[in-house]
Amino acid sequence: MRAARCEEYGGPENVVIRDIPSPEVTPGHVLVDVAAAAVNYPDLLFIANKYQVPAPLPFTPGSEFAGRVAAVGEGVTGVSAGDLVYGSVFTGAMADQVLVPARAVAPVPPGLSLTEASAFRVTYLTAYHSLVTAGELRPGQWVVVLGAAGGVGSATVDVAVRLGARVIAAASSAERLKVCAELGAEAGVDYVTEDLKQRIKEITGEGADLVVDPVGDRWAEPALRAIRWGGRFVTVGYAGGDIPRIPLNIVLLKNITVRGLELRTWTERMPEETARARQALTDLVAGGMRPAVSEVHDLADIGTALRRVADRLPTGKVVIRVNPDLA
Template sequence: MRAARCEVYGGPADIVVRDIEAPRAGPGTVLVDVAAAAVNFPDLLFIADQYQVSAPLPFTPGSEFAGRVAALGEGVDGFAVGDLVHGSVPTGAMAEQVVAPVGSVSKIPEGLSMAEAASFRVAYLTAYHGLVTAGGVQPGQWVVVLGAAGGVGTACVDLAVRLGARVIAAASSPERLEVCRKLGAEAGIDYAGEDLKKRIKEITGEGADLVLDPVGDRWTEPALRAIRWGGRLVTIGFAGGIPSIPLNLVLLKNVTVRGLELRTWTQRLPEETARAREHLAELVAQGMRPLVSEVHPLEKVGDALQRVADRVNTGKIVIRISEEGER
């Protein structure tokens, strides 16, 4: 089968496409014919050997996928060959076939295309847990989304609006903010040229109720300073770098800071995750769709990864593995 391969640790330009031996379903796993795979920032960390755990060389990058069940391993119930599914694995998604634990695969909510389904699971589960499980968002509250035009960011904006929050999108250009406005953001802050703390205070009055931060770097502290007394900050990732924050701000403002790492959250909070998936499926039935901005063929996987590395994408970038993944 064809697969993207990381044979040396490095960057997107080092990824090649090879013919490799196809995997087989083992006990408790599902073999999927992949139609589409989404690109995520952690993919870049894996290929650079900068993730929390290393992927031994050589390996196939990619965590999110959508496709059709090709075979079931021993002891797997609830699926049949031919079922349309999407799922996530640490690595291995950017290939014509992938094997995933049965608990990491679910049926595609009706209405999602393969490209959308590949882009949905990680981003929207992250957004839901960030807003609801960790963030405790309520209708009418002010929610600030940093990196709001990216894959996770657009999911956070979209979902927060649908949950009745008042959303401030923070992004790096007017063009990226326009993407967020179309998703329903009430206000936008171009933090490349505006004072993030000052603008949040100006827009909200007392400050933000909740900040969702997948960016980190120099943006976390001014966002924290703009949270109202008793507000919350949920750190989702560090696309811009790991920040340092003065804990006296947390103390003086009685701010709650929560960390959200989706892999362990889904493992340790199965009931909350099941409720999240049920609610998200209901919203898909009502028309919610992830923003897929680009679809690249597998042969151009390096270009797709570079787009995410350069942080120029809006929404999700998808790798088309088969013709079905174009739709």
């Protein structure tokens, strides 16, 4: 089968297409013919060997996929060959086939194409857990989303608006803020040209109730300082490059709750909460929600797709079309 392969750590250009053996079906697992796989920022960290948990060489990048079940292993129930599913895996999605534990896949929500479904699980589960499970969001509250035009950011804006929040999108250009406004953000802040803390205070009055931060870097602290007394801050990732060091006295004086969210371990350790989140997202899809897929590339162009994400050029999600006949 064809697979994208990282054979040495480095940049997107290090990823090549190889012909490798198909996985053998094992007990408790399902083999999926991959229609499409989404690009996420952690894919770049894996390739560069900068993720918190290393991926041993050689490996196939990609954590998020959708496709058709080709075979099921011994002991698997609730999933059958031919089912359309979406799911996630540590690595391995950017290939013709991927073998995953049965619990890592779910039926594609009615209304989603396989291309859309491939961009759904990681970003939208992250968004929902950030807002609801960790962020304790309630309708009418002010939510600030950093990196709001990116994959996780746009999903978070989308879900927050649909849950009745008042959303402030923070992004790096007027063009990217326009995308957020189309998703329903009530206000926008260009954190490259504007004072992020000051603008949040001006818009909200008392400060934000919740900040969801997949960016980190120099924008985390001003966003934290713009939270009202008793608010919440959820750190999701560090797409900005640097991991911020925040002054804890701000957390103390303003009684702020700071939570971390790393989806892989959350889904493993919080299965009941994740099941509720998945059902809530399925209900939102039934109400018209769709992932914002901005670019679709063929598997042969994986290097280009990864480089564009590395350079933070796209808005929404970038998807790799692995098997066009399925997607």
